[in-house]
Amino acid sequence: MVRTPSCDKNGVKKGTWTPEEDKKLVDYITRYGHWNWRLLPKFAGLARCGKSCRLRWLNYLRPNLKRGNYTKEEEETIIKLHRHMGNRWSAIAAQMPGRTDNEIKNHWHTNLKKRSQQESLSNTPKDQVPIEPTSITPSQSFNTTQDSPSSQSSSNITLCKTFTNSQSLALEDEFAFLDADTDLVCGNFWFEPYMLDISYFPPSEPEYFSPFFDAQLWSYDN
DNA sequence: AATAGGGGCAACCGCCCAACA
């Protein structure tokens, strides 16, 4: 797929990444780490916004990513996790090493959504109204915008109540641990979707920090 | 052989939150 390259009014390039851009980004992060996404493209010699660099790195360039077809097991896992979590793709991705939230989200919308709906319909008795898999999600237990899932302090309690009291939720399979271990649910599992990525943090050698100090000078100059 | 339409997926957009000054 080749998306037509374009630039916005600030000269920031948009569209498909070229192999040259990928190489620049990989080379830079491998050497210096992603110490600041906003400034990184300037130092890496890329005419991209920081968000674009971050997305490209996280979804396609970072190591240990699985590419290609999903296994049957992976698809089953996605369906089950989605049944419990709803559209919390980052949390789902955190349970699937090597897969990214964007990739899982795409795969869901293109393949698994229909399948999941068909399965739920086929499993529904005739006199029962089918329930859309995403109709009950953890996020919907929050009352206001400040109670979004990532608003940890107040919403953890609500979320925990939702799950510890939700005996009606089907937790019959290997995901029963979600219900059994409330510390897990209230702690790292739900609200720390990504493990801390320190694999590309710059080593504590002075030379590797030079971009950081350069960045400070740069920001003072601008 | 031509082409219309849907599928697949990379990338962007906009919002939210936490950290910090």
Added chain:
DNA sequence: GTGTTGGGCGGTTGCCCCTAT
């Protein structure tokens, strides 16, 4: 307490490919 900034996330868009007609 308030404003700013960077990072993270889910939703959506847009373009190419494939297939049916």
